[in-house]
Amino acid sequence: xxxxxxxxxxxxxxxxxxxxxxxxxxxxxxxxxxxxxxxxxxxxxxxxxxxxxxxxxxxxxxxxxxxxxxxxxxxxxxxxxxxxxxxxxxxxxxxxxxxxxxxxxxxxxxxxxxxxxxxxxxxxxxxxxxxxxxxxxxxxxxxxxxxxxxxxxxxxxxxxxxxxxxxxxxxxxxxxxxxxxxxxxxxxxxxxxxxxxxxxxxxxxxxxxxxxxxxxxxxxxxxxxxxxxxxxxxxxxxxxxxxxxxxxxxxxxxxxxxxxxxxxxxxxxxxxxxxxxxxxxxxxxxxxxxxxxxxxxxxxxxxxxxxxxxx
Ligand code: SF4
Numbered sequence: 437x438x439x440x441x442x443x444x445x446x447x448x449x450x451x452x453x454x455x456x457x458x459x460x461x462x463x464x465x466x467x468x469x470x471x472x473x474x475x476x477x478x479x480x481x482x483x484x485x486x487x488x489x490x491x492x493x494x495x496x497x498x499x500x501x502x503x504x505x506x507x508x509x510x511x512x513x514x515x516x517x518x519x520x521x522x523x524x525x526x527x528x529x530x531x532x533x534x535x536x537x538x539x540x541x542x543x544x545x546x547x548x549x550x551x552x553x554x555x556x557x558x559x560x561x562x563x564x565x566x567x568x569x570x571x572x573x574x575x576x577x578x579x580x581x582x583x584x585x586x587x588x589x590x591x592x593x594x595x596x597x598x599x600x601x602x603x604x605x606x607x608x609x610x611x612x613x614x615x616x617x618x619x620x621x622x623x624x625x626x627x628x629x630x631x632x633x634x635x636x637x638x639x640x641x642x643x644x645x646x647x648x649x650x651x652x653x654x655x656x657x658x659x660x661x662x663x664x665x666x667x668x669x670x671x672x673x674x675x676x677x678x679x680x681x682x683x684x685x686x687x688x689x690x691x692x693x694x695x696x697x698x699x700x701x702x703x704x705x706x707x708x709x710x711x712x713x714x715x716x717x718x719x720x721x722x723x724x725x726x727x728x729x730x731x732x733x734x735x736x737x738x739x740x741x742x743x744x745x746x747x
Pocket of ligand 1: 463464465466467468469470471472479480481482483484518564565566
């Protein structure tokens, strides 16, 4: 049973919706804290007004195996982002605004339609800047029978205060850990204090949901799943990230060390980012994770470098 059903029955989901929507008045939904009045239609760094924008939605079979199961993960791709990654692989959606505004009723219909298609979860892709809108839609969808677990699939630049509103609502957190170095984060994603904010967010996500739990069919029910994209020349700081997970979160953390980086968007303007990673760079990242004591490493997908089963 999805966690939010209990909050809905107790009437507390309504309070959480109001709390989240109130953050839009002087926007502090994410750590950028732009302070703009999104209720009045003003826009901050994420360029998103009062309503959320959606690029596409549908069953997705390319996500991690525990999310996909037999019937797919029900993804909803939100337009725009609170990050400005120069190498974003979905830049037409995250940076160029591909998508259209949706009302809470339309967003609720998307969730219900994914459930009707048999998906195992509702996978909210880039949800950070539209948490209030998601909760408004969730309330509408629950009234019409939504019961699937929510997956919060973010870039990991999330505020602890906003995450606390999601306590008891989100079942599965799937954040990125992009960088272990502040200057790299500033240069490549245009943000301040990414490592500090990211680590605090991961701790809060883990506090709420714990290690990833799967059912007898291997489908995720609850918990934390971390994604880490290996960048060329060690720019992602893999060693610091796997050591943090191992020492400060749990050695049972489910981690997807990803090899699929390829130069996109403005990547070729950045020294070192104009190429894919090598097989030795990827093997080294896996070794670092194992040396740190992490053993729940996602099955590596064959995307042109090597085929490795990391478990
Ligand atoms: S959600 Fe958007 S407007 Fe609000 S603080 Fe973050 S970037 Fe700024």
